[in-house]
Amino acid sequence: MHLKLFVLSASSVVLWLAPLTALDKRLDIHKALQGVSLTAAIACAVSAGNIARELFEQGEIELIKKRAITADVVDEISTSAYISQQQRQQEAELILTSPGVDVEESRKVLEAIYSNDLQDSASPNEHPDYHIYLSVCKSREAGKSTTWIVENILKMGGRKFSDGKVKLQTLLNQFEEEGK
Amino acid sequence: MRAVYLGNYFVAGCIAFSLLGWVASLHPITFRAVLCLLAAQAIGWGLSWLLDFSLSNLLKISVVDLQALLIGGLAMLLIGLGVFLCT
Numbered sequence: 311m312h313l314k315l316f317v318l319s320a321s322s323v324v325l326w327l328a329p330l331t332a333l334d335k336r337l338d339i340h341k342a343l344q345g346v347s348l349t350a351a352i353a354c355a356v357s358a359g360n361i362a363r364e365l366f367e368q369g370e371i372e373l374i375k376k377r378a379i380t381a382d383v384v385d386e387i388s389t390s391a392y393i394s395q396q397q398r399q400q401e402a403e404l405i406l407t408s409p410g411v412d413v414e415e416s417r418k419v420l421e422a423i424y425s426n427d428l429q430d431s432a433s434p435n436e437h438p439d440y441h442i443y444l445s446v447c448k449s450r451e452a453g454k455s456t457t458w459i460v461e462n463i464l465k466m467g468g469r470k471f472s473d474g475k476v477k478l479q480t481l482l483n484q485f486e487e488e489g490k
Numbered sequence: 491m492r493a494v495y496l497g498n499y500f501v502a503g504c505i506a507f508s509l510l511g512w513v514a515s516l517h518p519i520t521f522r523a524v525l526c527l528l529a530a531q532a533i534g535w536g537l538s539w540l541l542d543f544s545l546s547n548l549l550k551i552s553v554v555d556l557q558a559l560l561i562g563g564l565a566m567l568l569i570g571l572g573v574f575l576c577t
Contacts, residue, residue, distance in 0.1 A: 355502035362495030
């Protein structure tokens, strides 16, 4: 496209100037050639102008797209940072305000959550069961029974209940060991 | 790229005025016709300068753009006819 544009631009200038300087205006054939050449030069210049305008508009659209993508990314990052801060604050408030829980135990749980968060931020591969563990912790602090946790959080009620109980124990062992 | 496309349209305008000169050189009648055309253009150009604000509203372009177009048109005429007459 660029090559075509430059060829058309150059040929329009050549077709404009060359016949006027090289050919004799007194000869009829030369005069006719000049007319044809000038007409062709106009056609070349207008075509080149149209191509250049098209390229310019495409460039403008690309620029706008790039700006929009950058703004989206910035917005996404700031939103996720805000949400994660709010989430941590809520977790901390829930743990500290839950009744019947020892302050020292709460401090340990908070420490475990924050240290896990730091590890998670260092590695993007988050453990898939970690969210379930957090929900289990919250439910236990809220005074929910093991049966309720197995049925509502692990979604393993009925015939799967015994498997769910084992899974809950495994989950607790796994993350509590990691917390220590 | 904006400069390239504006430059190409400018060159097209210059060549158009050279072609007008070439048409004028064909016969005395065409010469008079081209002269009339140029006179009409000169009147339109002067009126455009006088009525630039209302004309810019009518064409929905800024006054600066309209003035740039008028100056560009005059430059095209001078260059186009100048090249034709000097060669």
